[in-house]
Amino acid sequence: MAAGVNSPNKRSIAWRRLRIATQIISFLFFLAIFILIPQNKIGTPVLSIPFKLSPLVMLGSSLASKVVIPGFALAAVFLLVSLVFGRAWCGWMCPLGSVLEVFPIRRKRTMVVPETWRKGKYFLLVAFVTAAALGSLILIILDPLTIFYRTFTFVIWPTLSFLLQALETSFYSFSFFNSFISWIDGFLRPSIFPISQFVFSQSLLFFAVFLALIFFNYFSERFWCRYLCPMGGLLGWISRIALFKREVTPDCISCGKCARVCQTGTVDDKSNYRSDPAECTLCMDCITACPNQSNRFLANFQPSSSMPYDPSRREVLLTIGAVTAGVAVANTQAPHEAGLTYLIRPPGVTGSDFLSRCARCGDCFRICPTNALQPSLFEGGISGFWTPFLVPRIGYCDYACNACGQICPVQAIPPLTLDEKRLVKIGSAYINQNLCIAWADDQDCIVCEEMCPLPEKAIMLQKRGNGKLASAVLVPVVNRELCIGCGICENKCPVVGQAAIQVRIPQDS
């Protein structure tokens, strides 16, 4: 800092500090919601705030399913706020944005990403809306909040839980540490981490996606926010008529500091350091950097001028056409055989309405106490990408639980009461007599019958022939009129590998 005039004044530093503090608070808020989800004690209205906020989730889900989803008013308020503050969400609140901001792999711009790439986020937004209007919600996976929550659900939390478990187990084997570890563990489980380790199919894929987003920062700071994020595209589009916009006053000395610190690189040193409100996240770094207080954010009703990278009408129409064709082609893809047989959906879910509602937010996976819900790949067709289905060999639908329907922010899983949920048939159990210990090996087993939670058990035991041990062996038989397909029988079946009793999707679906 050369002279007093050139050092940024306290007020401008305060702006930056305020922004960072807000980011931390916001991150902690979203993280706290994430941590509190499995307990579901403070109630769904609070826990579903993150996705009720997201216009992509609420409007997209409403658009795709043609049903107005309760609570979308919050998303509308969110859009109104951006009419005043522009993309402040991106710079001040978005938890994914904050995480990406912490990993600026390269701050110096040695490699210049072409400005036209900024079109990307608008194309993705148009693609998202088009697909949603055609009933496919698959592009919701690009919503930054769902990316944040999925990464935590499928990767970060299970990994932390695993590390914790490994440490605890190592130290617990010393009796000296027993009470200390138990004390720590009492704090952490089950309030923060589940009692037993959660595992997810494709967790490596989710990790790869997250790593890729961070790695993109190598090409430019906040690469995702600049070029890809459809939420950024939506807010950017609104920001053109937002009230507060950045202005450069005439006393600018053209030092170029603002252009160097700008997180989204929108300050243009070739046109008097002006910036595009659709790109500006109001991070205030330019105000802090400016030696002359020439950067200001002022109320200005004048819409911003168009930019060279704004998508043309032709490009938008082409995107709409391409996505329409893509959705149509996707619908000609024959369903996966595994999906036809074993794609057991959460309780109460019926038909394709589910696929056009599910926000892929990860809440149901997180709240399911037995880790039974797993993300599908293409088992349910391309539109079913990353939607929840039950894998009984990993977990079963607990007779004491109706949490997934309670937490689902878009009610893709209907909010059934516990009594209602216990009557819903999600599948039917079938015994493979070639594998069953009782049927094939002539030994008593009865585990499936024992575990069946129904008051009148859906698995009956019948005496058959002469067993090796008892006078007759008890063989299990399923009463499929009673069976609700909870899958505890398949989960607990002692046969190694593929269970001798398996739940298939119900016949009437």
Added chain:
Amino acid sequence: MDPLNRRKFLQAASTTATLLAAEQLLTACSSPGRPQPTANSSAVKPLDPTPAETTPTAAPETLSYLAVARNGDPEVMTRRAVTALGGMEKFVPKGSMVVVKPNICVAYHSYEYAATTNPWVVAAIVKMALEAGAKSVQVMDSPFGGTADQAYEYTGIGEQVKSAGGEMVVMKDMQFQEHEIPGAVNLKKVSINDLIYKADVIINVPIAKDHSLAYLTIGMKNMMGAIKHRERLHSYMAESLTDLNTILKPQLTIIDAVRILMANGPTGGNLDDVKQTNTVIASPDIVAADSFAAGLFGVKPSELGYLVEASKRGIGRMDLENLKIQEINAG
């Protein structure tokens, strides 16, 4: 700053790695030979059900081998039955760590459905153990419907145990250790919860339930709640369950037969399947206690494979006619 930071980081990382490695090494060296203050080595064994005990006179003349209290309040019946065996002081030395192992089955039926041990029977045992001078009384089971916390709350056991001064414990993965069972017929290795394995005194408090036609789940089977992968025991059930009961030996078995589940067990869910029998059975001999409880279902001990196997291998006795049984009317 940069290289120094890196170096510091590497130093810290290698130190940590070394420590972890050393810790693993120590663990590996120490676990097999570590002295284990197990239930087996406990000094309190008033009526040790060992093979030596084939002579019925092993029990002192004045005290009963098995006590049955009927027609009373659950707590009164429990107290009377234990008193008839010589009082809780006989089983719980002062300052001992006691684990009470009820049968807490699922988080969706209250105790009235007889899927879960009666909360007042459990609470009475907690109180008696504390009155006898126990240092701590921990109560635990591993339910398979709902989480342990939910089941403790929903069944009503949690509330009663806490007000009696006991502690409800949720079992954690890290607490399980694998043990070999010497002389096992089928179950050679088993993962047992350490809190139960290392307790000074185990008090087994099953509820008597139907368990799939010819089976009943009572005391011996209740010990399966202390281990992991219990579904593996279901093949060669009689042999495996007996194997388990050679390594996990409760000092006292108190069977809650206040309400018994006659059908659709062990989970239940239909009050029509529940029979009010108002009985509490207590004995240090788990086989004798189970044999007596089987009678409530009209089942002879010899019809239950695991009782036959266990008595053959000297875990306890099923020849009820030769035992000193005291029947108490607690009404």
